[in-house]
Amino acid sequence: MTPADDELARILDPSGAVVDREAREALDLKEEDLRAMYRAMALARQVDLECTALQRQGELAVYPPLLGQEAAQVGSAYALGEEDFVFPAYREVGVAIIRGIDLVEYTHFHRGTRHGGIDNPVDRRFAEVTIPIATHALHAVGWAMGTRKDGGRGCAIVYFGDGATSEGDFHEACNFAGVFKAPVIFFCQNNGWAISVPLARQTAGKIYRKADGYGFPGVRVDGNDVLAVYRATREATDRARADGTPTLIEAMTYRMGPHSTADDRSRYQPEEEIEQWRSLDPLFRFRKYLETEGAIDHAFVEQVENDAGELAAEIRTGIVEAPPRNVREIFEWTFTELPPHLTRQRDEVVAALEGEEEGAGG
Amino acid sequence: MADVTMAQALNGALRRALADDDRVLIFGEDVGTLGGVFRITDKLQAEFGEDRVFDTPLAESGIVGISVGLALAGWRPVPEIQFDGFSYPALDQVISHVAKYRFRSAGTVNMPIVLRIPCAGGIGAAEHHSESPEAYYAHTAGLKVVIPSTPIDAFNLLLSSIRDPDPVIFLEPKSRYWSKESGELEPNGLPIGRARVLREGEHGTLVTWGGMVPRCLQAAEAAAEDGVSLEVLDLRCLVPLDLEALIASARKTGRVVVVHEAPMTAGFGAEVVARVVEDAFEYLEAPVLRVTGYDTPYPPAKSEEYYLPDLDRILGAVQRTLTF
């Protein structure tokens, strides 16, 4: 499916020209917002390339790139308020950047030094990285229900892929959200592939239309148009805050990289398809637009590139030079209070390690 | 004879099963064009067509649920779950239906389903990609549970599992996928339910399965240097358990240490210990011990070396039984 589709909401065309002037004028985005969005997209791209490189150099165990999905992630995350709660899958570095997540901590997940990736997810309104597909959609619904019971204004946004819409948990989540009017935004990044399986194997219908069956709005948007994504998400949060109406957003985008650094996509992903989407690059499109509008200049673009390089270097140093973690952690994280059988197991490991150190020293 | 890896052996068994029985179907996530993330179904779709080997939507409960229906329609489904940690969405179908269909139909309907699941750790994988779920399945009456540790066993046990009229949970230890063995991929008629003595010994028995088999063999090697002769028993199947082989070895050596990757509490090792105590008590020289993963979730990759049983822990337990 390419973004030539009729039902696709769009503000910018692939060359960066405005195709829906009215929609553009109606956006509550100031010039500094536009620059911040561009900056986040550029940072996301650079961080992504750095993580891929770190994996190639053996510093990370595995990494799933977001290459090509920057607009979908940044446009949607930028539309959220502080009080809103993000439930990411595993590809959401662009969202993490907007939400101010510590990227070194986050990258430890990929290094294999910790699970989850986020300390204090509740305070930070950013849940743990979730690998079991679609399971977290229900968490988003539960959080939204709980917050609404407390009279809170926050809504939840859950990120998932096209493949995730095949799982039962996705459908249960939509159904619960519809029935309970849970203020949730189901944000599907339809990037055309679920590892090697193309969209046509996930559904014979259209993803955004699945919302009809659950009794709430579904919209399809050009996922490489950051402004259109922003608008769709903003409208969804407005609806959610007004009366709890959930929304399913299907952002049409494309996975420009492999599924993960462990994937050999030459076995299945057609080169022509990648080529076709290369001309729809979200970063290029937005930059063209901003340049035409005079919102950014060469100096700004250069500054952003510098910042991106610095952030990437910070992540590299932070992750490569991080001290090894203490093995006690895995025991102490299991329960609130360490039960006797685990105390025994922890002490056994610690004693063995101390013995080794002594042995090595002597 | 050529060297084959376990991955090649499993691929060979699936190819053979597809060729021998045109009711065999293979399906799951990424098993078609890609040939599976571990390439166990490599080229099978090209050889046997999309009708026999196909990618499904991303839905494990769906994959196992349709297997029940396909079995009712007279097919022999051999579905793949991509990783251990993603087998859980299908547990309802496995426990409520796959395991019980025969029972509920008063023995009139069989469920010849083989659910293949790459399992366990030791490969530095991300979260949810290193779990050892064998106890969940072994505890579910009506399921057979097979877990080979060598290429030739994997080939033969997969073929016998596919021919078996009952449902089989076929666990493939990922850390063994690239292990090599020289031998022919020719069916040898090995039935499921037989353990194998991989090394004979006098002073004690290491009972193990899957990814811990090579480590136990190393431990036995190391013990031999100190004059301790250990027997190594690879169970190969947890259900049905080869009680005869287990009890014979326990009676022979009088000392038993069970080694597995899964956490200790309610792990399958507990079952092994209980059987030994029940049937070989008067022959035992020492308590039967377990060396296992710890009772924590499977840790991040960088910590798995502390988590998985290693030579020191195995030999330490052996020492405790010797000095009891």
Ligand SMILES: Cc1ncc(C[n+]2csc(CCOP(=O)(O)OP(=O)(O)O)c2C)c(N)n1
């Ligand atoms: C329950 C479950 N089954 C299988 C997997 C293995 N897996 C990881 S990602 C993936 C494909 C996901 O595709 P999609 O939802 O489109 O997201 P994308 O990776 O394209 O962002 C699969 C099958 C998993 N993580 N969880």
Ligand SMILES: [Mg+2]
């Ligand atoms: Mg996808």
